Amino acid sequence: MTEFxxxxxxxxxxxTSIIITIVLCVLAIIAGKRIQTIPSGFQNIVEMxxxxxxxxxxxxxxxxxxxxxxxxxxxxxxxxLFSNYIGLLPAAGHxxxxxxxxxxxxxxxxxxxxxxxxxxxxGIYEHHGxxxxxxxxxxxxxxFPLMVLEDxxxxxxxxxxxxxxxxxxxxxxxxxxxxxPIGLPVIMQLLAVLxxxxxxxxxxxxxxxxxxxxxPEEEHL
Amino acid sequence: MGLVALGAALAIxxxxxxxxxxxxxxxxxxxxxxxxxxxxxxxxRTNMILAFxxxxxxxxxxxxxxxxxxxxx
Numbered sequence: 249m250t251e252f253x254x255x256x257x258x259x260x261x262x263x264t265s266i267i268i269t270i271v272l273c274v275l276a277i278i279a280g281k282r283i284q285t286i287p288s289g290f291q292n293i294v295e296m297x298x299x300x301x302x303x304x305x306x307x308x309x310x311x312x313x314x315x316x317x318x319x320x321x322x323x324x325x326x327x328x329l330f331s332n333y334i335g336l337l338p339a340a341g342h343x344x345x346x347x348x349x350x351x352x353x354x355x356x357x358x359x360x361x362x363x364x365x366x367x368x369x370x371g372i373y374e375h376h377g378x379x380x381x382x383x384x385x386x387x388x389x390x391x392f393p394l395m396v397l398e399d400x401x402x403x404x405x406x407x408x409x410x411x412x413x414x415x416x417x418x419x420x421x422x423x424x425x426x427x428x429p430i431g432l433p434v435i436m437q438l439l440a441v442l443x444x445x446x447x448x449x450x451x452x453x454x455x456x457x458x459x460x461x462x463x464p465e466e467e468h469l
Numbered sequence: 470m471g472l473v474a475l476g477a478a479l480a481i482x483x484x485x486x487x488x489x490x491x492x493x494x495x496x497x498x499x500x501x502x503x504x505x506x507x508x509x510x511x512x513x514r515t516n517m518i519l520a521f522x523x524x525x526x527x528x529x530x531x532x533x534x535x536x537x538x539x540x541x542x
Contacts, residue, residue, distance in 0.1 A: 308515075405526050412529035419536070450522040453515075 265349035268330045309460045317459055325452035332444030350414045360406035363455040371462030413447050477538035484531020488524040495520050
């Protein structure tokens with residue numbers, strides 16, 4: 249399996265992220281194929297979870313922004329959640345081609361860059377012009393370097409937080425496994441179930457807050 | 470060699486002190502607020518997790534440095 253992946257030029261993480269993308273696309277197509285007014289079965293489950301997510305982010309971002317940019321945020325959340333949980337599958341560390349995509353810095357950096365560019369793009373769009381960059385010179389002009397630095401640090405901290413959490417947790421689980429193979433790793437795996445959800449949640453929440461901060465106050469929209 | 474190992478251990482050990490204390494304080498205050506006003510518990514929980522994320526990233530920087538040093542061993 250590893251040789252095959254190497255021959256094609258894919259790493260294990262790329263392989264899993266492609267699988268996750270395909271699975272999510274298929275699930276979305278199945279759920280949205282025959283939309284009924286009175287949902288049943290699978291459509292019911294999907295609708296309920298998306299509605300819960302929407303309700304939460306509406307409270308964070310406000311009605312107008314949430315309606316417009318919810319798809320981006322929800323995509324972050326769902327993709328990271330699936331990526332984190334694929335590392336929990338049995339033998340995920342031993343079978344090559346089954347590693348969590350978020351356990352490599354490339355994947356998280358790409359997502360953080362998308363969030364960063366979205367933040368600036370949406371900020372410029374919602375301010376109808378370059379008025380967005382005014383906040384770099386407020387409240388004082390001489391704080392300019394500090395404000396720019398504050399913006400530039402955002403994608404870096406998003407990247408390192410997610411990567412460090414997932415990678416660190418996997419490393420600790422491996423260390424536990426090497427010490428006591430039976431029993432002890434289960435504790436770490438249980439913790440990982442909780443941590444994966446929280447990390448996906450934190451990434452999406454921070455992206456939502458950054459986008460909200462980049463936009464003018466709700467009354468001015 | 471020995472100094473690098475010591476550095477790796479210190480990097481994660483020292484980096485955990487600050488966020489540990491900070492998260493404890495934040496959780497204590499948030500729980501106090503939830504006990505006083507259970508009706509805002511949901512909002513408090515969200516903000517608490519958000520604050521945790523910021524504090525935790527400091528510990529994560531230490532962890533990454535520890536891994537970098539560990540790779541040098």
